[in-house]
Amino acid sequence: QRPWSLWILFFLFNILIAAILPFILGRLVRIEIHVTDYFEVPVVADISSSDIERAEAAEPAYNNSELTWTIAPFSSRGSVPAPLAFAWGDDVVYFSEVGMSQLLPNGSGLGTFIESADISPSHSPQVQSVNAEINAAQGANSGSVLRWGIRINCAKIPDMHNNLMPVSKGGFTYLFTPRETLRLLFQGLDLSFPPTLERPLNFSSIVEIGDTLPVGLNHTTTAMGAQFSNNGVALSLKSTPLEMGQSSDFNGFLTVEHALIRLNDTFAPNGIFGIKGSAIADSSHHPTSIGYDAAVCVEVYEPYVLEAHNSSIASPVTRGIVEKASYLSDHTGVKEQLKGPRIIDPMVKRSLNSTGMTPIYIASHQNSVNQILKDNGRDLWYLVSFTNGTGPYGYTELSATYYAASRALADTTNALPYFVGSGLTVARQYPDKMYSSAKPSTLELILTIFSVFLLGLVSALFVPRLPLGLPRRGFDLFSWFFAFHTEELVAERSLNFGRNLDLRDIVDHSKDVRLYFPA
Known part of the structure; x- marks a missing residue:
């Protein structure tokens, strides 16, 4: 029992x-909100031809390593937009936040490349809708906007002894990347491997005359190489663009970038490096050496559709990714209806296209690189630690994951904001009235x-069972009486005892019933 x-x-x-x-x-029960009605409104989310001209004129300054030129944040905006990161499938996509000035009439983004703290709204063309309802709704509520986003995938260079020449006879450092390492990075981003990287590497385009290669370097499996000056800089970057926005098969920008770490182990007592150089004596005649490590990254700029909310009492907030696309389309499974007239002004674009934006990419990308180099360039021998260590001497081992996140955030802060200048694109503004449906x-x-x-x-x-082995059939009162009658605990039986009796009837039937228990 x-x-x-x-x-x-x-x-x-x-x-x-x-x-x-x-x-x-x-x-x-899953409740889904269906947004079916929307207005078309013009917002600042693209680059104009004048923005491209100014970026192209400033390009030599950004590419000059002696200047390390950067764009100062406009004081009228306080700072550059905050970086954002959203999960999309197996990837993390980085964006810059939508600025308030980008949603206002005659507004502009940072991509005007006007180096002035006093920016007049007249730099952005004004487009006023003939529909008064749209003009009233333009500064509030939720909507869908087009934005450029960044995905990045990084890996450490394997087998540094065979893929790195620390210091050549000509005073250069050479870094080489195996083809399979790059192939895995492209696969991680779901990108096709470029045919140019399948070809044998032309070493003469990288290595200076008289310099030698690492003894164990595999020439047939090496896809890329990078040359760095032996200048004592702790972090050096070498970018190789593969797509500059001009291809008909790819809407965006694609770059392979090598990062070389050269750090004196005096500043990293717990450091782990891929290879160390020859021992050299410090000022106290103690032996030290330069630790070398390297990573390679594949970074891609692509257009996305984001959901943003513009409040009348706070700054705009981006809520997440709607879809990966260069134009606005109906949500999956929901037929959206345009409310009001469609924007037909030729000054307002309906999609994001990388064609013609090469000067913008070069200027903004170099601005981000120069910001990183300036951050490390205050003292050339110091390095921002891309490791899991903490403290001034906490450098441990270069982490590709930490470096990828840092590199993406740097470009999100110092490159992506300049992809929005004075160009107008169509956005969708949804009214507050929403419909929802429930589905189990x-x-x-x-x-x-x-x-x-x-x-x-x-x-x-x-x-x-009850005590004494009496059966039970439930918790209701009838079950108790049934059990008593079944086991003959009731001295006198009631012939008309049934279910669904009122309490008064139960009392009449049972008030004089006596129960007995056999000893």
């Missing part, structure tokens, strides 16, 4: 399940109903 305590706990569990069952069933989660609902049915079946079939 099972102890009564088990039955008590079991029925207490039943009571608990009965209490929380409405809560569970409520969570099995079929699998979860079936499992829940089956579990409840199974629990009820166990409760009904496995009923405990």
Whole structure:
């Protein structure tokens, strides 16, 4: 026999399940909001021809390593937009936040490349809708906007002894990347491997005359190489663009970038490096050496559709990614309806296109690189630690994951904001009125109903017995009387005792009944 305590706990569990069952069933219903009506409104989200001209004129300054020129943030905006990161499938996509000035009439982004703290709104063309309702709604509510986003994938250079020449006879450092390392990076970003990287590497275009290669370098499996000056800089970057926005098959920008770490192990007592150079004596005549490590990254700029909310009392907030696309389309499964006239002004673009934006990419990308180099260039021998260590001497080992996140955030802060200048694009503004539909989660609902049915079946079939072995059939009052009559505990039987009796009838039938228990 099972102890009564088990039955008590079991029925207490039943009571608990009965209490929380409405809560569970409520969570099995998926409520979806359907946004069906929208306005078309012009917002600043692209580059104009004048922006491209100014960026092209400033390009030599950004590429001059002696200047390390950067764009100062406009004081009228306080700072550059905040960086954002959203999960999209297996990737993390980085964006710059939508600025308030980009949603206002005659507004502009940082991509005008006007080096002045006092920017007049007249630099951006004004487009006023003939529909007064659209003009009134332009500064509020949620909407869909087009934005450029960044994905990045990095890996450490393997087998540094065979893929790195620390210092050549000509005073250069040479870094080489295996083809399979790059192939895995492209696969991680779901990008096709460029045919140019399948070809044998032309070493003469990288290595100076008279310099030698690492002894163990595999010439046939090497896809890329990078040359760095032996200048004592702790972090050096070498960017190789593969797509500059001009291809008809690819809308965006694609770059392979090498990062070389050269750090004196005096500043990294716990450092782990791919290779170390020859020992040199410091000022105290103690032996030290330069630790070398390297990473390679594949970075891609692509257009996305984002959901943004513009409040009348706060700055705009980007809520997430709607889809990966260069133009606005209807949401999947929802037929959206345009409310009001469609924008047909030729000054307002309907998509983001990288064609003709090469000067913008070069200027903004170099601005980001120069910002990183300036951050490390205050003292050439110091390095921002891309490791899991902390503290001034906490450098441990270069992490490709940490470096990828840092590199993406740097470009999100110092490059992406300049992809928005004075060009206008179409955005969708949704009114506050929304419709929703409820749909049960079929699998979860079936499992829940089956579990409840199974629990009820166990409760009904496995009923405990009363003391003295008396049967029980339930908790209701009728079951008690039925048990008493069945086991002949009632001295006098009532012939008209049935179900669904009122309390008054039960009292009339049972007030004089006497129970006896055999000794």
